[in-house]
Amino acid sequence: MTATDFLDHLTATLAEIEAAGLYKRERLILSPQGTHVTVGGERLLNLCANNYLGLADDPALIAAAHRALDDHGFGMASVRFICGTQDLHRALERRIAGFLGMDDSILFAACFDANGGLFEPLLGPEDAVVSDALNHASIIDGIRLCKARRYRYANSDMAGLEAQLQAARSDGARFVLIATDGVFSMDGYLARLPEITALAAKYGALTMVDDCHATGFMGPRGCGTPAHHGVRVDILTGTLGKALGGALGGYVAGPQPVIDLLRQRARPYLFSNALPPAIVAAGLAAIDIVEAADDLRERLFGNAAYWRAGLQDAGFDLLPGEHPIVPVMTGEARLAQAMAAELYRRGVFVSGFFFPVVPEGRARIRTQMNARLTREDLDFGLEAFRAAGRAAGVI
Numbered sequence: 001m002t003a004t005d006f007l008d009h010l011t012a013t014l015a016e017i018e019a020a021g022l023y024k025r026e027r028l029i030l031s032p033q034g035t036h037v038t039v040g041g042e043r044l045l046n047l048c049a050n051n052y053l054g055l056a057d058d059p060a061l062i063a064a065a066h067r068a069l070d071d072h073g074f075g076m077a078s079v080r081f082i083c084g085t086q087d088l089h090r091a092l093e094r095r096i097a098g099f100l101g102m103d104d105s106i107l108f109a110a111c112f113d114a115n116g117g118l119f120e121p122l123l124g125p126e127d128a129v130v131s132d133a134l135n136h137a138s139i140i141d142g143i144r145l146c147k148a149r150r151y152r153y154a155n156s157d158m159a160g161l162e163a164q165l166q167a168a169r170s171d172g173a174r175f176v177l178i179a180t181d182g183v184f185s186m187d188g189y190l191a192r193l194p195e196i197t198a199l200a201a202k203y204g205a206l207t208m209v210d211d212c213h214a215t216g217f218m219g220p221r222g223c224g225t226p227a228h229h230g231v232r233v234d235i236l237t238g239t240l241g242k243a244l245g246g247a248l249g250g251y252v253a254g255p256q257p258v259i260d261l262l263r264q265r266a267r268p269y270l271f272s273n274a275l276p277p278a279i280v281a282a283g284l285a286a287i288d289i290v291e292a293a294d295d296l297r298e299r300l301f302g303n304a305a306y307w308r309a310g311l312q313d314a315g316f317d318l319l320p321g322e323h324p325i326v327p328v329m330t331g332e333a334r335l336a337q338a339m340a341a342e343l344y345r346r347g348v349f350v351s352g353f354f355f356p357v358v359p360e361g362r363a364r365i366r367t368q369m370n371a372r373l374t375r376e377d378l379d380f381g382l383e384a385f386r387a388a389g390r391a392a393g394v395i
């Protein structure tokens with residue numbers, strides 16, 4: 001087999017993806033991220049960003065980033081432990097920890113890296129990770145990279161979780177860590193943290209929650225799903241790339257020895273560049289806003305309730321819930337694609353989700369609310385959904 005055969009093989013794979021209606025194409029946005037975006041000269045209502053609090057183009061964040069560019073420069077040209085740690089990095093790590101009620105936190109280039117680097121330094125072959133089957137890809141990859149024994153339970157199946165905890169214990173595991181998303185991002189379902197933490201206590205297990213789709217807007221002061229449920233977990237991971245400004249950056253927050261050991265051993269931390277100061281300074285500004293943003297959170301959940309009720313009245317098949325992720329089910333990938341294309345023509349920017357990001361036959365349009373959307377925006381969106389749903393044969 002030659003290099004040409006190899007490229008032909010890849011081309012054939014791409015053709016299969018295309019033929020199955022699963023090919024993803026990127027649309028080029030010419031404006032800042034916001035409630036509306038400009039694509040090819042058209043202004044579209046944007047219902048698919050993780051911009052829950054509308055901070056992605058917030059003037060206070062932009063100003064904080066500008067100031068940091070001026071007084072801390074552009075790039076770090078170093079990993080953290082060599083010469084890549086500024087006062088700003090430690091300030092943000094302490095700020096995140098204080099905000100989440102943890103001892104300390106450690107920044108990564110992304111939450112994908114935080115999850116990718118978390119498990120391997122903490123757990124060895126004597127240990128066990130018990131993981132929800134719908135956990136984010138980065139948790140799955142992070143668990144694959146560690147030597148602990150792996151146990152899996154069906155999404156939010158608490159009897160399944162208990163059975164796996166019993167299996168881990170009867171296999172003689174030293175330490176057991178339960179890993180779960182706080183919110184399952186394709187469905188908008190919340191992890192059942194009260195039951196999970198109770199089972200953790202019963203079996204002497206630790207808990208790790210990835211709260212990417214919750215930090216900033218779920219729970220009192222936006223502290224996330226543990227706060228929402230009134231429980232404590234041992235380790236939290238999260239992102240600056242969603243509600244907290246939407247740029248990039250991830251973190252792990254938890255007990256001091258966990259964070260200290262990750263600083264010594266986490267591979268994406270040791271072998272990847274430090275976050276740029278503008279991003280870090282804007283992260284600090286984002287937490288300042290978020291802590292006092294009860295008004296934005298109220299508008300976000302008000303919008304979610306209004307949007308959900310409007311879609312329901314129109315006859316769409318929704319997944320139930322309270323989260324600002326509102327998935328509109330189409331079943332077939334092609335229907336999701338057709339409906340997204342029709343919505344685009346009607347001035348609404350959404351994206352079809354289908355295999356492999358959701359199970360086959362469970363395609364959907366995942367809509368997401370933003371605190372800064374107005375009632376007029378939502379009414380415009382609902383009208384477009386009704387028309388596009390009828391055109392595509394979804395309703």
Ligand SMILES: *Cc1c(COP(=O)(O)O)cnc(C)c1O
Nearest residue numbers: 110111112136185212239241250
């Ligand atoms: C978005 C997301 C991530 C990845 O976060 P990045 O900072 O964009 O890498 C990880 N976990 C979950 C649950 C997410 O939704």
